[in-house]
Amino acid sequence: MPDVLDPVADLVKRRKDPVVVQTLRSTAAATIAYVVALRLSSEPAPLTAPLTALLVVQVTLYATITTGIRRVNSVVVGVMIAIGFSALVGLTWWSLGLIILVALTVGHFVRVSEFVAEVAISAMLVLGVTRVANTAWDRVLETLIGAGVGLAFNLLFAPPVWVETAGASIEDLARRMRRLLLHIGEELGGHTPVERAAARLHEARRLDQDIAQVDAALRQAEDSLRLNPRVKEGLLYRVVLRTGLDTLEICMVVLRVLARTLTDLAKKRTDEPLFPSDVATALEDLFVHLAAAVESFAVLVTTQVSANAEEAETRLASELAKAHASRDVVAHALLARVQQHPRQWQLQGALLAEIDRILDELDMEQRSMRLMEELDRSAREQRERYPFLHKIQRWLRGDRTERPGPA
Numbered sequence: 401m402p403d404v405l406d407p408v409a410d411l412v413k414r415r416k417d418p419v420v421v422q423t424l425r426s427t428a429a430a431t432i433a434y435v436v437a438l439r440l441s442s443e444p445a446p447l448t449a450p451l452t453a454l455l456v457v458q459v460t461l462y463a464t465i466t467t468g469i470r471r472v473n474s475v476v477v478g479v480m481i482a483i484g485f486s487a488l489v490g491l492t493w494w495s496l497g498l499i500i501l502v503a504l505t506v507g508h509f510v511r512v513s514e515f516v517a518e519v520a521i522s523a524m525l526v527l528g529v530t531r532v533a534n535t536a537w538d539r540v541l542e543t544l545i546g547a548g549v550g551l552a553f554n555l556l557f558a559p560p561v562w563v564e565t566a567g568a569s570i571e572d573l574a575r576r577m578r579r580l581l582l583h584i585g586e587e588l589g590g591h592t593p594v595e596r597a598a599a600r601l602h603e604a605r606r607l608d609q610d611i612a613q614v615d616a617a618l619r620q621a622e623d624s625l626r627l628n629p630r631v632k633e634g635l636l637y638r639v640v641l642r643t644g645l646d647t648l649e650i651c652m653v654v655l656r657v658l659a660r661t662l663t664d665l666a667k668k669r670t671d672e673p674l675f676p677s678d679v680a681t682a683l684e685d686l687f688v689h690l691a692a693a694v695e696s697f698a699v700l701v702t703t704q705v706s707a708n709a710e711e712a713e714t715r716l717a718s719e720l721a722k723a724h725a726s727r728d729v730v731a732h733a734l735l736a737r738v739q740q741h742p743r744q745w746q747l748q749g750a751l752l753a754e755i756d757r758i759l760d761e762l763d764m765e766q767r768s769m770r771l772m773e774e775l776d777r778s779a780r781e782q783r784e785r786y787p788f789l790h791k792i793q794r795w796l797r798g799d800r801t802e803r804p805g806p807a
Contacts, residue, residue, distance in 0.1 A: 452546025
């Protein structure tokens, strides 16, 4: 019995997983679309309706609407092409090739995105039947049913907001960066073989590559905030998370370069420690505070509760202050050592410059300025893209005065 219940228990635990949620929602929408199509379509097995619902119901409401429009558009265009061809020629090898060529070409012009092939598929299926007109309009009807059911399903049962999932991905990335920084700091005191330094460099490169997965989770969260009636500050959430990930991505790139600098230094100092004991101790202390600052920054940008955000901001300010103090100690110690033993001074200077870059990226004042600039830019782009919607919003707020344009 426990073996039978294990998959169910695992499904319950993963009920907030986007894959699980999407699987259940798509299944339900496709089934409903088929039942509706059975009553409205003359086809004995109207499978186009559940197929359309399956393709239309996306993880977010925004993606559902855009996908539904493109899907209906592609089918209607394909059917129109097939009706036109059926009135002129029958189905032969050359007419089939010609209709595919025309359908794919027109599909690119009508901007149906990934459904370009659907234009040709619809045209071929309609052209290959004897009752062209009946089959054509049945296919259009089933597509409309599937798209309508998919859209209604997402309107009645609004998809989850994936901000929490994206935030968890960002925090996980920051924790992995923190562990890497701590490991690097711990290995600076003694003799560091080139192989160990190179292993840290490969770890940094893997983290840099994994940012693409975090970016995908964030794009899904951004889509879930668009046109979602349950979200009032969608733009703010999107900008906070996006700018936060951009900052971490820059820090990750710098961390990778830092690991490369230490690897190059290890190649030059194969029989001695990378740094003297006093410099190594100061560097380890600096990396500890730097690691804590990275994690605190991620918590700050992903926290939605004001009390927790204030706590994260306080901790970040404290860790950055400690990191700056440790950085000054390291700078003075490195300067004294370089003046006495100038070998590989450029690598030690590069290390300090890379640490400065990470501290600058995490700086709270710079973060606030970047956030305000991005909010202004996003709001301006939205006004320029949807001027009519902007006028309606101003009218609802009671702001009916026209702002003067630039001179």
